[in-house]
Structures are given as structure tokens and as C-alpha cells.
Amino acid sequence: MAAHGLDYKTTAELDRKASIELIENNGDLKQFDAGSTADARERQPTVETCFEGYTEEETQQRGKKLVRLIDFRVLPILILLFLLNILDRNNIANAKVSGMSKDLKFNNLDYNNAILAMFVGYVAMQIPAGFILAKVPPAFFLSGAVFCWGIISMCCGFIKTKEQMIALRFLxxxxxxxxxxxxxxxxxxxxxxxxxxxxxxxxxxxxxLSNCFGGLIAAGVISGMEGKGGLRGWEWLFVLEGAVTAFVGIAVYWVLPSYPSKCKFFDEEQRRLSVWRTTQDAMGEADERETSLKKGAKLVFKDWKILMLIFQQMFISCSQSFSYFMPTIVKTLGYNTNQTLLLTAPPYMFAFICSVAVAYSSSRFNERGYHIAVPMAIACVGNILVIVLPKSQVAGRYIAMFLLCLGSYCAFNLSFAWVTSTIPRPKVKRAAALSLVNGLANASHFFSPYFWTSSSSQAQADRNGGIALAVFSILVTCTAITIKYTLQAQNRKLDRLDEEDKPYTGSLEGIPKGYRFIS
Known part of the structure; x- marks a missing residue:
């Protein structure tokens, strides 16, 4: 037998080859050399610890090398795109405290309406986008989307009326x-x-990070470009950030892969290994097996766990709505516009460090519920302190703003990771579910911008916003704990069904045999 068993001469090796061929053909059973046609059709995907004849240790080494490659070739691109996504979404908050409201003659609710308009467009496109993503390579779709929102964001720097701003924010x-x-x-x-x-x-x-650097960038652009070319500083902010985004959108098409099986910077073995790893992680069910959109939608809407995750994500989005008012909140400390923009950076940097640390801990301990609930409880304390501390306590209120930022940024990413692990297969169901959770969660922004409103005073508006954030932080805490114990109950039910050799039906339909939820 050749090294690593690649000539497949023994019966065991033939069985292994059959499993490999099964993965490469996206889970479709066909006749193999390892046995008769009938036997091949009856063979089900199995979980293996060794890849293509390598030992378990060799498989782990190759897996670690592959993950490092993905970390350096895929993850940085997505980080950059997400940074630009938030930069172009939230630059309106920095423009607001830099003269935009006055120049466009905004009344008390026009800024809130502009935020609402963006999320109306976001949610309206979310579900159609999910179904398109299930059929169109994500890299192609994403690069086009990045280019489009960059161009539209640029246009925000040339408008002259509040109606034009609201229309562009919708787009x-x-x-x-x-x-x-x-x-x-x-x-x-x-x-x-x-x-x-x-x-x-x-x-x-x-x-x-985008919110952190967004304040720093805004401070530099608004102070340095004011009046240049006949444009105000806040107008240059939209133009320059939008232009960078559009350029990156074009460039990213050539470097961002959609799926492992078609990844250009993998060699053939790495492609097979990447598909094999995620297939084994889903108890041997291949990820790229075709399923109809009708079947995927049916699986989503009959799975009540998705509904719970939607509510959790909605509460998190509500608790994070402060990001559109953060410069306004910081300005209550009594500093000028440029100092205010600079002071928004440290709380966001603190949130970044904490979110990575919490995610690492969640990954290491394979736990989600408490890693979401505890940071959100801390955020609730921060919101309360911002409300109750007197304005003379500048240091205390600023520290409370650090706590305010911490919770939702730690919880948001883990909540989405929970979705992907709770809905492992098929791909079309996961794509639809992610869009549904993201879209309906962002529907919370239909009303959350109006937390910061009051007919009496800005101080009362800030107090109203803080109370709302504290309430939703507690709701996230309670929901996360509920989901945790519910999934544990589901795992016990799966154990019982496996012992009784019964099929998975109802909300468990589509879950691979032997799969267990992370709680």
C-alpha cells in the first residue's frame, strides 16, 4: 500500500474511498467500487476523524494549516468589508453633530426618519437577498452590493434637501x-x-472598530476639508468614505471566494479537505447539496427555534441603537464638536477588545447562552449609570459609556454564530434563516431611533433613550438564558429519538442524525 493509503487496495480503504466520493459528489449516492449498487445506495454519510487515508494526527495538522490559510485569505477581506459597511451606515451620526442637521433644516424628527428610511430599505431587501444568496455565488453578490452602497453613500455628499437625504438613505x-x-x-x-x-x-x-475609527476619521475630514471645493466638511465625509467603499467593492470580486469547492487559492487536496471538515462537522451531511427554495422556506418557518433567535436578535439590535446617537450622548459631557468625535473612539475600542475576548471564551468552552447574558447585564448597568449620574460626574458618566458599549457588541456576533450552529443543514435553509433573522432583527430600527425623542428637552430625550436601552439589555439576558435551556432540552430529545431509532420531525427536520445543538 502506498503512503497514506492512497491506492485504496484494502476493503477498509475502499470504504473510505466511497465516503470521499460521496462528499465530492455533494452527498449524492452512486455506485462505488467498494460494493454493489444497492449497497452504495444504502450507505449513509458517516462521521470520520481521518481524511483520505491520513492518520488522525496528520488530518488535524492539515486542518490547522488550512484554517490558518482561511484566516489570512478570507477573514481579513470580510473584516474590511464590514468595517466599510458600518462606516457608511453610521457616518450620518458624525455628520449630524457637524452641521448637517442645520444645513438641511432638519426638525426634531427628520434625523430619526433618515435612520428609519435606511432600515426600511434594509429589511425590505433582506429576505429576497437571502433566497438569491442561496442560488448565486455570495462573493459575486457581495461585491456588487458593496460597490452600489459606496456610490449611493457618495451621493449623500451632494444633496441639498432633507427629502433627498432620506431617499438616499433608503437606497x-x-x-x-x-x-x-x-x-x-x-x-x-x-x-x-x-x-x-x-x-x-x-x-x-x-x-x-469602524465606529472607533469613524469618529477619528470624521474629526480629521470635517476639520481639514471644511469649505474645500465648495463643500462642507460633513459633505466631504460622505464623498470620501463612499468613494473608498466603491473602489474596494470592485477589487474584492477578484479575491473573495464563495465556497471551499471553488476556492482558487486552495489546491485540490485543500478543497477536498475543506469540504470534508464542514461535512464531518455536520455529522457527514454535505453542505452544498441542492435543495429547492420552497423546501428551504418550509424548513425555516416550521422551526420555532428560529423565532426565538429572531426575538433575541431584535432585542440586541434595540440595545445597540445607541450607535446612531453616540456622538450626541458623548456631547452631553460638555466638550466641543471635534473633542466629542475624538472621545467616541475609546468606548468602541474597549467594546472591540471585550467582544473578541468573549468570543474566544465562548469558542473554547463551546457555550453561548451565558456569554451573551452576562455582557448584556453589564450593559444594563452602564445604561443606568449614564442616566442617574449627575452631569458634574464627567469621569463616571464616561466610564459608564464604556460599559454601555460592551454588551451588545459582545452579544451580537455570538447570537449569529448561534444561528449558524442551530441551523446546520441544508445550505438553502441556513441562507434563508440568516437573512430572516438579520432582516427582522433590523426591523427593530423601525422604532428604536425614536427612543431619543422628547417634546420637553434634549436631556429628557437622552433619559428616555437610556431607559429603553436598559430594558432591552435585560430582555436579551432573559432570552439568551431561555434559549440555552431550551436547546439543552432539544438535545435530550435528540438523544431519546436516537435511542429509539426514530426520525427527526417537526422543528428538528433537516437536523443531521447525531447532531447536537450548542447551548
């Missing part, structure tokens, strides 16, 4: 809709359940 939402579910679909195609939580956290760090 920004439509263009941004495919990005996050598409990025998660790509990540879940390359990484196993144990690996994906920390990778989603690292990618989602683009959110907090």
Missing part, C-alpha cells in the same frame, strides 16, 4: 442588505461550529 439600506447574511454564509461554509464563533466575532469587530 443605502437596500444595497447593504445582502452583506451580513452573505458574509455569514461564506464563513459557515469554511469553518466548523467550534471555529466559527470567534471568526464571526473578529469579523464583527469591524463594527466597533
Amino acid at each position: 443605502v439600506g437596500v444595497a447593504e442588505a445582502p452583506f451580513f447574511p452573505g458574509a455569514l454564509l461564506i464563513l459557515s461554509s469554511f469553518y466548523t461550529r467550534k471555529e466559527i464563533a470567534v471568526r464571526i466575532a473578529i469579523m464583527y469587530s469591524g463594527n466597533s
Whole structure:
């Protein structure tokens, strides 16, 4: 027998070859040399610890090398895109405190309406985008979306009325809709359940990093470009950030892969190994098996666990709505516009560090519920302190803003990682579910911008916003604990069904045999 058993001369090796061929053919059973046609059809995918005749240790070594390659070739691209996504989405908050509201003659609710318009477009496109992603290569769809929202964001720098701003923000939402579910679909195609939580956290760090650097960039652009070319500083902010995004959108098409089986920077063995790893992680069921959109939609809507995850994500989105008002919140400390923009950076940097640390801990201990609940409880404390501490306590209130940022940024990425591990197969169901969870969760922004409103004073508006954030932080905590113990009960039910050799039906339909949920 040749090294690593690649000539497949023994019966065991023939069986192994049959399993490999099964994976390469996306789980479709066919006649193998290892036995008769009938035997081949009856053979089901099995979980293996060795890849193509390599020993278990050799398989692990090759797997680690492959993950490092993915970490350096796929993850940085998605981080960059997410950074630009949040930068173009939230630059309106920095423009607001830099003269935009005055120049466009915004009244008390016009800024809130502009935020609402973006999320109306975002949610409206979310579900269609999910079904398109199930059939169109995500890299192609994402690169087009990035280019489009960059161009639309540029146009925001040339408008002259508030109606034009609201209309363009709606189009920004439509263009941004495919990005996050598409990025998660790509990540879940390359990484196993144990690996994906920390990778989603690292990618989602683009959110907090973008907000961190967004304030610094805004301070530099607005102060340095004011009046140049007949444009205000806040107008240059939209133009320059949008132009960078559009350029990156074109470039990324050539470097971002959609799926492991078609990844250009993998060699043939790495492609097979990458598909094999995620297949074994899903108890031997291949990820790229074709399933009709009708079947995928049916699987989504009959799975009540998705409904629970939707509510959790909605509560997290509500608790994170402060990001559109963070410069306004920081400005209550009494500093000028430029100092305010600079002071928004440290709380976001702190949130970034904490979110990566919490995600690493979640991945190491293979746990989700408590890693979401505890940071959100801390965020609740931060929101309360911002409300109750007197304005004279500048240091205390600023520290409370660090706590305020921590919770939702730690919870958001883990919540999406929970979705991918709770809905392992088929791909079309996972794509639809990610879009549904993301879209309906973002529907919370239909009302969350109006937390910061009051007919009496800005101070009362800030207090109203803080109370709302504290309430939703507690709701996230309670929901995460509920989901945790519910999934543990589901695992016990799966154990019982396996012992009794009964099929998975109802909300468990589509779950591979032997699969267990991460709680």
C-alpha cells in the first residue's frame, strides 16, 4: 500500500474511498467500487476523524494549516468589508453633530426618519437577498452590493434637501442588505461550529472598530476639508468614505471566494479537505447539496427555534441603537464638536477588545447562552449609570459609556454564530434563516431611533433613550438564558429519538442524525 493509503487496495480503504466520493459528489449516492449498487445506495454519510487515508494526527495538522490559510485569505477581506459597511451606515451620526442637521433644516424628527428610511430599505431587501444568496455565488453578490452602497453613500455628499437625504438613505439600506447574511454564509461554509464563533466575532469587530475609527476619521475630514471645493466638511465625509467603499467593492470580486469547492487559492487536496471538515462537522451531511427554495422556506418557518433567535436578535439590535446617537450622548459631557468625535473612539475600542475576548471564551468552552447574558447585564448597568449620574460626574458618566458599549457588541456576533450552529443543514435553509433573522432583527430600527425623542428637552430625550436601552439589555439576558435551556432540552430529545431509532420531525427536520445543538 502506498503512503497514506492512497491506492485504496484494502476493503477498509475502499470504504473510505466511497465516503470521499460521496462528499465530492455533494452527498449524492452512486455506485462505488467498494460494493454493489444497492449497497452504495444504502450507505449513509458517516462521521470520520481521518481524511483520505491520513492518520488522525496528520488530518488535524492539515486542518490547522488550512484554517490558518482561511484566516489570512478570507477573514481579513470580510473584516474590511464590514468595517466599510458600518462606516457608511453610521457616518450620518458624525455628520449630524457637524452641521448637517442645520444645513438641511432638519426638525426634531427628520434625523430619526433618515435612520428609519435606511432600515426600511434594509429589511425590505433582506429576505429576497437571502433566497438569491442561496442560488448565486455570495462573493459575486457581495461585491456588487458593496460597490452600489459606496456610490449611493457618495451621493449623500451632494444633496441639498432633507427629502433627498432620506431617499438616499433608503437606497443605502437596500444595497447593504445582502452583506451580513452573505458574509455569514461564506464563513459557515469554511469553518466548523467550534471555529466559527470567534471568526464571526473578529469579523464583527469591524463594527466597533469602524465606529472607533469613524469618529477619528470624521474629526480629521470635517476639520481639514471644511469649505474645500465648495463643500462642507460633513459633505466631504460622505464623498470620501463612499468613494473608498466603491473602489474596494470592485477589487474584492477578484479575491473573495464563495465556497471551499471553488476556492482558487486552495489546491485540490485543500478543497477536498475543506469540504470534508464542514461535512464531518455536520455529522457527514454535505453542505452544498441542492435543495429547492420552497423546501428551504418550509424548513425555516416550521422551526420555532428560529423565532426565538429572531426575538433575541431584535432585542440586541434595540440595545445597540445607541450607535446612531453616540456622538450626541458623548456631547452631553460638555466638550466641543471635534473633542466629542475624538472621545467616541475609546468606548468602541474597549467594546472591540471585550467582544473578541468573549468570543474566544465562548469558542473554547463551546457555550453561548451565558456569554451573551452576562455582557448584556453589564450593559444594563452602564445604561443606568449614564442616566442617574449627575452631569458634574464627567469621569463616571464616561466610564459608564464604556460599559454601555460592551454588551451588545459582545452579544451580537455570538447570537449569529448561534444561528449558524442551530441551523446546520441544508445550505438553502441556513441562507434563508440568516437573512430572516438579520432582516427582522433590523426591523427593530423601525422604532428604536425614536427612543431619543422628547417634546420637553434634549436631556429628557437622552433619559428616555437610556431607559429603553436598559430594558432591552435585560430582555436579551432573559432570552439568551431561555434559549440555552431550551436547546439543552432539544438535545435530550435528540438523544431519546436516537435511542429509539426514530426520525427527526417537526422543528428538528433537516437536523443531521447525531447532531447536537450548542447551548
